[in-house]
Amino acid sequence: MRISVAVITYNWPAALEMVLHALVAQSELPYEVIVTDDGSQPATRELLERMAKDYPVRLVHLWQPDDGARMSRARNRAIAAAQGDYIILLDGDMVAERHFIADHRAFARYGCFAQGSRVLTDAGLTRRMLEQGLIMPGFFSRGIERRRHTLRLPALARWYAKPGTKRRGIKSCNMAFWRDDLLRVNGFNEAMTGWGREDTELAARAFHAGLLRRDLRFSAQATHLYHHTRKHVVGNPNDLIVDDTRARQLIRCELGLDQHLAEFAEAPVDLRLARRDHAATQSS
Template identity: 75%
Template sequence: MRITVAILTYNWPDALERVLESLARQTRLPDEVIVTDDGSGEATAEVMRRVAAWFPVRLVHLWQPDDGARMSRARNRAIAAATGDYIILLDGDMVAEPHFIADHEAFAMADCYVQGSRVLSDETLTRRMLADGTVRASFFTPGIERRRHTLRLPALARWYAKPSQKTRGIKSCNMGFWRDDLLRLNGFNESMTGWGREDTELVARAFHAGIRRRDLRFSALATHLYHRTRKNVVDNPNDRFLEDTRRRQLVRCDNGVDQHLAEFSEPPVDIRPRNSEQIA
């Protein structure tokens, strides 16, 4: 089972560096990490070059021009480019606990996707984590919300992971999908731009296709670095796409990942120095 981690980023290079460091410290390393970049500036490219010098596995940087928030397109490009059988979707502000990849692998199941959770950090803890890459959130760390999500309890996690079609708490910051399932759904709907609902719309189509959800609680832990929220969108046009998908029981979207497959018929370049390929 080859695992690709697809990290979505936009103009927060300090956070991205911490996320990449956390992935390099995993007890089970991913086979590939793709940073899919929604138009960041040169500072992010500099982080990628610096990290590439020591990163332990295949590392890819996909960049697209900054033309508004095009998260669906960015994620679809990573899906198209992925060489893994299984894709973990992770946001560029999510610092992974050392068992994150191993836990996702343990809970991967045919005809299911995995919905992970997150610990929320406040501004003070986020500043500490950005300044010092050894700082991690634990149950007793000040400055966190959803404290229960710091607890790694695999036996309890198995109880929570019963397949369902629950619609609450869908978030693409921590998700695992089989790549073949994402291709069957045609990935994210790129007609949905701006903030929100593109992950819920994807999952709605997955449910229509018979793919169920496994909640990953008390495993695959990650800490979300604080930033101002963009959730309070009034009359979000993406809601209408979601409503149409549910009304028509759609499985595939028209404007999806298939338009990027030809571009990545050959895997994109590993940006690490050539001699580091021996490490992977």
């Protein structure tokens, strides 16, 4: 099983650097890391080109123009480009614990998607993490919420991972699907722009397609770096799309993943190879 990690980012290269370092400090490496970029300034590309020099797995950068928050489109492009058959969705401010990839692999089951959890940090701890490098909070660390999510307990994790259809707590910041299942439901709904609910709508269609959810508690842990977040507001147009999807029991969205498949019929460039080719050209 090849695992692709699709990391979505927007204009926070310091956080992204820590996320990318964590993904290659794993007990088991993924096949590739795809950074899907919702319109960042050049500093993000410059970071990736520097990191590509020593990165041990395929590293891909997909960029789209900054035209408002288009997370669904960015994630769909990563799914279309992925060379793995199992895709972990991860936000660019989520720092993975060292068994993150191995745990996702252990709990991958056909007919299911996986919903991970996260430890929340405050501004002070996030600042220290960014200044001091790859440090992970423990159960007794200051500056965290959801403290229980620091604990990795394999036996208890297996109990929580019983397949079901729970709708609460859907978050694409740490979530995983078989690529074929995402193709079947046509990925994220790109009619949903702006803040929130695109992951909830995707999960609703996954349930309608017969998929079950496995909760990854006490496993596949990640720490969320603090930043100001928008709260859910009444009247969000995306809520209406979620309601319509549920009411009509939709499985596929109209504006989704399939529109990007032709673009990535050939695998996108691995930044490690692009760097070597550039160096060879410069020396010739």
